[in-house]
Amino acid sequence: MVEILRARDMGFCMGVRRAVQMMEAEASPERQVFSVGEIVHNPHVVRALETRGVVQLPGPDEVDGDIGKATAERVQRGRVAITAHGVGERVVRELEASGLEIIDTTCPIVTRAQRYGQKFVREGYHVLIFGDPGHKEVRGIVGWTVDGSGRSAATIVPDASLESLRRLVEEFPGGFPNKVGVMAQTTHKMEDFARFVANLMLLRRDYNFEIHVVNTLCHATTGQQEAAAELARRVDVMIVVGGKKSANTRHLREVAEEQGTRAYHIEGPEELEPAWFAGVERIGLTAGASTPDFSVDAVEARIRELVGAGA
Structure with missing residues (x-):
């Protein structure tokens, strides 16, 4: 009999659950809410919110010029939502100036990171952010690090290796600063951030x-990464469920693979391949922080069909 085991900690985190609940409480087909970009990086959640009256508009990176004016032109009258990943200060100010009602679903942990970035700059530090330069959260944090000259006083560093940091230090424009504030993208792994600081x-x-x-x-x-690592050591294969754009879900797959376990990152049950389970006795199941329970349940049900596991 094939066993299917779930990680002890997985799925919706506090920040995502809060954002989704805020949208569910505020939106209805009769009174729509307009989201400036995806509320969360999960297509199933986005589609479910669309049926409740949440309309997705282009995000800050998809709009040239004033995001507030561009959004107001689309919405006319109504309410706009800032996504769980947050946005930069300029975006917030432009949306406020548009006269539209704003619903801020930014994760409180992301808001905390934004405030630290802002505080560092005010105290004369250059900010180093260990993170993915293309991630919405990271770009939003950078948007809160503008100095008195109107330029960002932050540098995004994607690689924690000693060689990468050596190049950063040696090639830093004007010389490497002697006051540095260091922080990380909230979804990164603790081991990688510790290595970044140590190097x-x-x-x-x-x-x-x-x-x-x-x-x-x-x-x-x-906590989800620790639970995924723990489970990966006990199973033959890991299935990681979550949006392909979700950084924290990608990290769960990496964590599982670091334990020497095969791992597959999927968004839904239709992506499962029977060959993945040939000859296995234990299958591990985990999910990213923006993955709803119904997605995990659907994936597990499909795995049971493929391997003939009992309920």
């Missing part, structure tokens, strides 16, 4: 160097 300290050990490190990682995401 940075190692490179600057011979300099008069001030570094202020803030742990901006999401505890829920960290």
